[in-house]
Amino acid sequence: MSNSPEVLEALFQTIRDRKGANPETSYTASLYAKGTKKIAQKVGEEGVELALAAVQGDRDEIVSESADLFYHMFVLWADAGVEPSEIYAKLAEREGLSGLTEKASRNKG
Numbered sequence: 001m002s003n004s005p006e007v008l009e010a011l012f013q014t015i016r017d018r019k020g021a022n023p024e025t026s027y028t029a030s031l032y033a034k035g036t037k038k039i040a041q042k043v044g045e046e047g048v049e050l051a052l053a054a055v056q057g058d059r060d061e062i063v064s065e066s067a068d069l070f071y072h073m074f075v076l077w078a079d080a081g082v083e084p085s086e087i088y089a090k091l092a093e094r095e096g097l098s099g100l101t102e103k104a105s106r107n108k109g
């Protein structure tokens, strides 16, 4: 499981379970305690750090910063009451739309 997408589902569940946990022993609980603005700020910071790693061509940093971004984005979802299934549904909807677009352009040609 450690290198499969299931790790993301397990991480999200852990993050959601940290609501109401002790901020002194859980970093996630400390983020919830600091509030939505702090969580949003962390997502922005991690996104910028990932972008910088890409520009610097630092592959290890891209991997590490991507993990940080996933984690903080999941905290943001949990704080906002958004479920991963909603994002999967959105992606599937877009996949369906792009499939239709490809079909349409194939039919034209």
Ligand SMILES: N=c1c2ncn([C@@H]3O[C@H](COP(=O)(O)OP(=O)(O)OP(=O)(O)O)[C@@H](O)[C@H]3O)c2ncn1[C@@H]1O[C@H](COP(=O)(O)O)[C@@H](O)[C@H]1O
Pocket (backbone or CB within 6 Å): 011, 014, 015, 018, 025, 026, 027, 028, 029, 067, 068, 071
């Ligand atoms: N995946 C992560 C994870 N990724 C990154 N981080 C933390 O995110 C922080 C990012 O570092 P920064 O230097 O940007 O932030 P900082 O200066 O430490 O903190 P701020 O004052 O900016 O908030 C670090 O403290 C990391 O430990 C994470 N903290 C927790 N998890 C997982 O979340 C789950 C719950 O963890 P706890 O809430 O700690 O029990 C567990 O599965 C953990 O492995």
